[in-house]
Amino acid sequence: MIICHLNVSWTSLLVLTLVILFAMSSDAGDKYVSVDFEVFGNVQGVCFRMYTEAEAKKLGVTGWVKNTRQGTVVGQVQGHPEKVQEMKYWLSKVGSPSSRIDRTQFTNEKPITKLEIHGFGTRYRNPARPIGTGKQQTQILGRSFTRTLYKKNKTFTP
DSSP, rough: HHHHHHHHHHHHHHHHHHHOOOOOOHHOOOOEEEEEEEEEEEEEESHHHHHHHHHHHHHHHHEEEEEOOOOOOEEEEOOOOHHHHHEEEEEEIITTTOOEEEEEEEEEEEEEEEEEOOOOEEEOOOOOOOOOSSSEEEEEETTTEEEEEOOOSSOOOO
């Protein structure tokens, strides 16, 4: 009887070990999710970025947020899938108290093995404005561009 009882215990232990190993190997590579978003509606001038940053920090997700020239808010969120899902709900249904969200578009959702962004912050447009003539070297998103500016008896302002 004792031998039979030990036999069952070893079998149970073996099955449990295999289940744990399988579970560890199946989700080890996809611990996190990354998703880009764009929020449409009355989302500028209503502290939407500030509230987004606060909500992201509360949920423990990483990423960034910024206003666009088209009147929308864009950004990226990274984190554990369930937390990113909560943030997606907040971005599409809740928002800041004074905002009005018409729709939210989520793109480029993909599993990632490690967080590519640390912390959550607000990004701003490049504040440099070209004035004058000649060539100007500028960097946008890590790329270098050269453009020629022309002036006809007045200051060039974009």
